[in-house]
Amino acid sequence: MVDPWAGSYYLESLTDALMQKAWRLISEVEAHGGMTKAIEIGLPKLRIEEAAARRQAQIDSGEEVIVGVNKYRPEVEDTLNTREIDNRAVRESQIRRLNEVKNSRNQTVVNEALQALTETAETGKGNLLECSVKAARARATLGEISMAMEKVFGRYQAVSQIISGVYAQVSQGDPDFQKAQDMANEFAKREGRPPRILVAKAGQDGHDRGAKVIATAFADIGFDVDVGPLFATPAEVARNAVENDVHVVGISTLAAAHKTLIPEVVAELKKQGRGDIRVIVGGVIPQHDYEFLYRAGAAAVFGPGTNIPRCGQKVLAILMGEEPADGTTKKATSETIDELFHEAMRSYEKALKSGIQLQEESVNLWKDLLTGLGSAEELQAKLESMTADAFPQARKRVEEFVETFNRTSNQTIDLFEKTLAGHQATSVTDAQRRVQDLIESSLTALRVNVHSTLNTNAKIIASWKELVDRFGPAVK
């Protein structure tokens, strides 16, 4: 094996730098009495969160480029098809299964096994793992097994600390960050206290990196930040928000429970008399769920790749009443509306072009056949090759077209809706209605055209199949 970099000064210096850095971290842990002690005071977590905040600031300021995230973004986002899970049904089925387990086991044996586990935890005599395995064999549940030990050891609570300054350090000079800070100052002047946010995690979702990054960055922007514990219930999140008298609750959710949790948090806030506290949501949330969340009461939704200074500006604009808290953009300027409109037109054009392209392809297919007609044998051979090759390919193309068409026309509709929402805030309502009618009827016409094209294609294919059946081998 040849290592072209062997002995390279550059590589050796990189290796050395890496070792030095690693050694500094190891020494820090050692100085605190080893990793167990370091974990108890939350040191490794703190270092990870610092690194995450620094990296996020580098991405947000453009110092680090991630293609498709902060540079060279797609003109039109592809719509993703995601699997929809009915959380309520899953929960009910899990409860049913747990009850089945509990009803079919020998409860006395389970109680003894759990008792033995608690005693081992208390006395330190015996093996916890062995006792846990015995309890599991008796069909004790995971919750019961951990609860048997929790009685003695308590439950681990991660130490939550907000790091300050790390995000700001990298973001100095970023005009968006500066603007967010100015807005936070303006808010403090108007309200007599800084904007206050509770960054919360709810449900069984342990992804807390995004939440921590947001907490750190928002603190550097000028928010008073409270960070809630992991695995909170919606009622606990609301209580925490009310007790801390925050202006806004930011839920970070990455485990597909947003459609369950957000309506519950909103309802709990109302129940606790603070329906005025705004709720914003961030994390891994598919675009097509945004509307649901707005309708459920979310004031804004921030997906992966969110630029934090701009997100901070938006939140502050909502808090200062400069933007509506329902996902629409009230203060859209005429340029942004124009841009949206052009984007919609581009997407509309794409939908049309894909239809035209498909038509051209099928015309070429028939042309190819017609120009190849010669003797009866040649026709037969041609028909056979089309059955085996061209027809299945044509069907695949039609399917691809339908997918592209549906996707681009959905995007077009979304974009037109946004354009209209922008206009709604600035121009005459009558004109809007007429534009809306126009768009809707042109899209309906487009749909009808495409469907009739597809029908005609299907008829052509059926006729050809009939021909092939009659003169060629049976079509498979």
Ligand code: B12
């Ligand atoms: C790191 C990671 C983990 C780490 C988490 C470490 C930690 N302490 O956070 C570990 C390894 C533990 C993990 C575990 C799991 N993970 Co994971 N994980 C990821 C991963 C790769 C990155 C998440 C991340 O930290 N991103 C960096 C942060 C900074 O970005 P972010 O959270 O998106 O935040 C940004 C925005 O969303 C927004 N934002 C977020 N929150 C908030 C809040 C507010 C108020 C605001 C304003 C904005 C905002 O702003 C941020 C800055 O731009 C994602 C995939 C991905 N690329 O997103 C999967 C992902 C989230 N994980 C996933 C899964 C399935 C799991 C597991 C269930 C796997 C398993 N079977 O065990 C477990 C679940 C554990 C649990 N109990 O929750 C899935 C979730 C799928 C879904 N939603 O349907 C994902 C999407 C991967 C995938 N494509 O399948 N994971």
